[in-house]
Amino acid sequence: MKPSHLADLLKRYLQDSTIEGETWTVDQWYEARDMPRPTPPTPAEQAAAKARAWQRIQARTRPRPVAWRRPAVRWAAAALLVLGLSLAWLGVPHRPAAGLARHPTATTAEQLTVTAEAGGWQRSTNQTGHALLLALADGSTVTLQPGSWLRYPARFAPGHERVVELSGEAFFAVFHDARRRFRVLTPQLETTVLGTSFTVRAVPGQAEATVEVRTGAVRVCPSTASPAVGAAVVVRPNQQVVYSVAAPVLRPVLVAEPALLRPQPLSFEERPVAEVLASLEAGYGVPIRYTGAALAGCTVSLAFGTENLFEKLDLLCKTLGATYERTDEAIIFRSRGCQSE
Known part of the structure; x- marks a missing residue:
């Protein structure tokens, strides 16, 4: 991972704006280095942490045999500490890990x-x-x-x-x-x-x-x-x-329950149904196939919440009077059109 991308990812993590997959990546990044996850520090915590940062950075970056062999990323992590993006390493309280619902949380309290x-x-x-x-x-x-x-x-x-x-x-x-x-x-x-x-x-x-x-x-x-x-x-x-x-x-x-891979719009006000399906396809990475002519001119107003992919499709189908079918690799969406709507 490039240092610039890592910095941006950690910044969004602190702002609680990462999606599930990104949150999992940050959690694993910190776990791999035996570091707690960060939370946004208060100004007082930030000032105190910065004062301690250089001492810890110097102690952790003295030359010694290590298995981690990417100095650019390692020094980038040190820079992020000074910037306050990973101040939890320095003793700032941290929030519980998120985004691991589909994979049990790993612990380092016990040893392999x-x-x-x-x-x-x-x-x-x-x-x-x-x-x-x-x-x-x-x-x-x-x-x-x-x-x-x-x-x-x-x-x-x-x-x-x-x-x-x-x-x-x-x-x-x-x-x-x-x-x-x-x-x-x-x-x-x-x-x-x-x-x-x-x-x-x-x-x-x-x-x-x-x-x-x-x-x-x-x-x-x-x-x-x-x-x-x-x-x-x-x-x-x-x-x-x-x-x-x-x-x-x-x-x-x-899979039985596809995971959300990237955030997408949750509310649609008189938007084309094809746009809603495209949003779901992009969010979950699952192909959704339909006949364009059957959806021509079809619009819908609805708001999604925390439903999984298939619950969202159920809501859309109930709104339109449509149906869908799961195949091995895709979802087939069927609609009779909007003439009777």
Whole structure:
């Protein structure tokens, strides 16, 4: 993440204007560095925190061996501290983490069990009853669920793919690196990305293995040990691919409850229905298909609240007397037109 983008993201986070996905990114960024999330400081807190900032920055940035190897981002974080954008690190009270409703909050109060292996690899196992956060050397983070383990290199070799092995369930927030793909290996599936966020479930003994994408896109193919049928598939936001021995064909499908990816207008006053559908499509990243002629001249006045995507569609359909159908990859919206309206 570029320092300028990080500064803007943290500023909007303090102003409580980030969307769910952005809030999750900031929370993971702070968790990965064992730092509390910030809240807007009072003028007195800001003045006191600035006075302490340089001492802490100097202490934390003295040369020493570290796994985090992106000094530009590291110094950008230090600059943000002085600007007051991350003063919570200096003792300012913080607000509870938000935007993790679909992924249990990871905690750093308890520790993963780490075992060193040959060849510079190590295995981190979550033997607790809570999700635990693991920060990898490339800046990626992994939220490891109870009973799961991740095997990974202590340091990823420069110029090579970043490869990890998973048993169980984990949510990955992968640091983007166009030169080095990131691969997650399980006994059933292999997932390949450049940088995105997604969940992999491959629990031993369970009949199904799942890859669910939150942001970006991933490439999923059968592992060499699985009898899956067909070639690799690309899975996009709010889609998942499920593998089982009974149904070994890989096919992306919509998740049960798509997450809002970016904010969109909530109120519409005599606006074209096509505009409302376009807003929902952009907000959730889910294709919504309809016949343009059937909606020509159709307008609607309504206000959405905290409903999920399908509840919003239900409200729109009730207003118009329309219907919709979910397919594997899209939503088909059907209307008889507005002649009788």
